Amino acid sequence: MTVLALIPARGGSKGVPRKNVRNLCGKPLIAWTIEAAQQARSVSRIVVSTEDSEIAAIARLYGAEVPFIRPIGLAKDETPGIDVVFHALENLGYFDDVLLLQPTSPLRTSQDIDEIFDLRRRTHAPSAVSVSAALHPPQWIYWIDDTGHLRSLLDEPAPARRQVADKVYVLNGALYCARLDWLLTQRGFISDEAVAYVMPTERSIDIDTPLDWLLAECLMTGRNHG
Numbered sequence: 279m280t281v282l283a284l285i286p287a288r289g290g291s292k293g294v295p296r297k298n299v300r301n302l303c304g305k306p307l308i309a310w311t312i313e314a315a316q317q318a319r320s321v322s323r324i325v326v327s328t329e330d331s332e333i334a335a336i337a338r339l340y341g342a343e344v345p346f347i348r349p350i351g352l353a354k355d356e357t358p359g360i361d362v363v364f365h366a367l368e369n370l371g372y373f374d375d376v377l378l379l380q381p382t383s384p385l386r387t388s389q390d391i392d393e394i395f396d397l398r399r400r401t402h403a404p405s406a407v408s409v410s411a412a413l414h415p416p417q418w419i420y421w422i423d424d425t426g427h428l429r430s431l432l433d434e435p436a437p438a439r440r441q442v443a444d445k446v447y448v449l450n451g452a453l454y455c456a457r458l459d460w461l462l463t464q465r466g467f468i469s470d471e472a473v474a475y476v477m478p479t480e481r482s483i484d485i486d487t488p489l490d491w492l493l494a495e496c497l498m499t500g501r502n503h504g
Contacts, residue, residue, distance in 0.1 A: 280322045281395060282373040283315040285342065286362045287381050288353040289330030293486045298333050298381050300491075303498045305340075307485070308333065310384035312340045317388035320395040321377065327366045329353040345369065360466055373458055378467065383452035384494055385481040385501070394453045394475040404460035405472040408453035410482035412446045447474060450482035 287298045287308050294300065298308045305313075308326070315324045326337035327348050334344040346369045352362055363378060377395065379386070390408070398406040419431040453475060454467040461467065483494045 279320075279375060279399075280373045281320050281375045281377055282366075282370065283318070283321045283324045283377045283379055283391070284363060284366050285311055285315070285324070285326045285337070285379050285381055286359065287326055287328045287330070287333050287337070288348070289328065289333055290353060290355070292355065294488060294491055297485060297491070298328075298330075299336055302384060302491070303495060306336050307384060308337060308381040309340045311379050311381045311386070312337065312342045314386055314388045314391060315377075315379060316341055318391035318395075319388075320392045322373070323370075325366060325370060327362055363461075364465075367458075367462075376456055376458055376461055378454040380451050380484070382485040383450070383483065384485070385483055385497060386452040386477070387481065390453060390475075390477060390481065394455050397473060397475050398455050398457070401473050403471060403473040404464075405456040405467050405469065406453075406475050407455070407468055407472050408450050408475045408477050408482075409447040410450045410477050410479050412448045413479075415444070416446060447476065450477055451484040452477060452482060 285308065289296065291297045299306045302310065312324060315321050324342045326342045326344050328334050328344065329348040329350050334347065337344050348362065348365065352365055363376065375395065377391065394406045394408060417432050417434060420428045421431060423429050456467050480497055483490060483497060485491050485494055
């Protein structure tokens with residue numbers, strides 16, 4: 279089995295500017311994902327897709343390949359992630375599996391990478407995606423109408439206590455794994471055929487805001503000193 283670990287990293291992040299090259303606990307953010315992929319036994323090749331020369335240089339420094347530079351048109355805020363994946367595949371050729379690793383999930387481990395790949399193969403599912411438990415039941419989520427009144431998102435009664443609510447999960451953005459032939463047909467990692475790889479909340483931080491960054495620093499510092 280050949281497995282491509284693809285790390286998409288653009289230079290124009292808005293919530294935390296230049297976050298992919300910013301230092302997190304002694305290393306650029308992107309380095310944590312590259313090193314986790316290097317330590318995973320299931321990964322055959324590690325490729326970073328970027329339009330940014332500084333990100334490309336740092337990725338190469340930490341041992342990833344950057345065999346092409348992504349077009350600027352595929353590095354915009356509104357660019358669909360799957361378009362970035364397909365662009366990479368056009369430049370790289372065939373693999374059995376594609377593993378998408380977003381660099382904004384620095385607490386994901388090499389064990390997580392191997393386990394989601396093993397889960398996909400063991401269950402014979404075409405796709406596996408990482409999730410974490412939602413902090414609150416969906417019945418507790420509301421939107422606010424034009425008059426300022428609360429409106430329930432779901433048309434069903436809310437549980438009185440979180441402990442008695444059905445357990446629900448959210449995508450955590452850390453791992454997307456799919457069989458390549460299926461991915462080319464499906465044009466996405468998520469469908470009813472996908473199986474869930476459940477990760478604990480403390481490894482599910484997806485850095486999008488300065489608060490996310492501070493939380494990741496705290497968790498990573500605690501893990502490194504634990």
